[in-house]
Amino acid sequence: MTREQELAVIRRVQRGDANAFEYLVAAYEKNVYNLALRMTGSPEDAEDMAQEAFLKAYSSLDSFRGDSKFSVWLYRIVSNVCLDFLRRQKKRQSFSLSMEDDDGEETELELPDLSRLPEEELEKKLTRDAVRRGLAQLPEDARQILLLREIQGLSYEEIGETLGLEPGTVKSRIFRARKKLCAFLLADGNIPDAFSSSSSRGG
Numbered sequence: 001m002t003r004e005q006e007l008a009v010i011r012r013v014q015r016g017d018a019n020a021f022e023y024l025v026a027a028y029e030k031n032v033y034n035l036a037l038r039m040t041g042s043p044e045d046a047e048d049m050a051q052e053a054f055l056k057a058y059s060s061l062d063s064f065r066g067d068s069k070f071s072v073w074l075y076r077i078v079s080n081v082c083l084d085f086l087r088r089q090k091k092r093q094s095f096s097l098s099m100e101d102d103d104g105e106e107t108e109l110e111l112p113d114l115s116r117l118p119e120e121e122l123e124k125k126l127t128r129d130a131v132r133r134g135l136a137q138l139p140e141d142a143r144q145i146l147l148l149r150e151i152q153g154l155s156y157e158e159i160g161e162t163l164g165l166e167p168g169t170v171k172s173r174i175f176r177a178r179k180k181l182c183a184f185l186l187a188d189g190n191i192p193d194a195f196s197s198s199s200s201r202g203g
Contacts, residue, residue, distance in 0.1 A: 001027050006070055013061055021058050028071065029054075031152065032078050038147050039082035041136070049085055053078040068161045075152060076162040079144055086140050134184035142177035149174055 001009070001023070012020040032053055037046035056077050064073055135143055148154050148162060156167040156174075163170070 003069070007066055010061065010064060010066070010070065013058070014064075018058075021061075024057075024070070025054055028074055031071070032074065035075060035078050035147060035152060036082055039079070039140075039144060040085065045085065049078070049082050053081045056081065069158065072154065072158045072161050075148065075154070079148065079162060083140055083144060130185050131181070134181045137184055138177060138180055142173070142180060145170065145173050146177050146181075 006024070006027070009020050009023045013024075029050065033046055033050045036049040036053070037043060040046050040049060053074070057074055060077070064070065135146065138146070145159060145163065148159050154162065156170045159165070159170045159174075160167045165173070
């Protein structure tokens with residue numbers, strides 16, 4: 001669906017065509033679920049949060065003016081729904097670093113900073129579990145901002161729109177989140193010192 005087609009569907013919903021919203025659900029349900037799963041760590045909770053996010057999106061769609069991408073607007077709702085849930089439940093759960101592509105195949109998430117590790121596959125495999133544990137240890141807001149960047153692939157500007165932050169603030173928060181992740185990996189013994197020093201420069 002092109003952005004023009006998407007906006008046309010949104011206008012139909014705003015004019016009272018409730019059935020047209022199903023097109024938006026079909027287009028984004030996989031990404032919404034994946035983001036909710038990474039934030040909550042539970043398939044059942046992710047299903048609930050995805051449904052809640054779509055309900056909120058539907059009820060709030062009159063406020064969408066098209067100034068930003070619909071996906072950015074929707075991910076903001078998903079993120080806020082999940083953060084509210086996590087704060088209520090006070091859960092600190094781990095989550096998978098794999099996600100499904102459009103063909104239903106699972107692919108492994110590779111954080112950009114991790115690509116600076118030596119190329120040996122064994123070291124990557126040893127690091128993956130430690131990264132999963134490290135992400136689970138991050139504060140909720142740090143985990144959220146890394147997920148939006150690394151899984152959803154949003155730009156600094158788009159993350160800023162999603163979270164209501166300036167792009168410079170987004171960049172500094174991502175830098176701090178990555179630094180905390182590196183510190184965990186160093187303490188866990190699954191990352192070389194050289195990686196810590198290179199990551200400390202940001203990126």
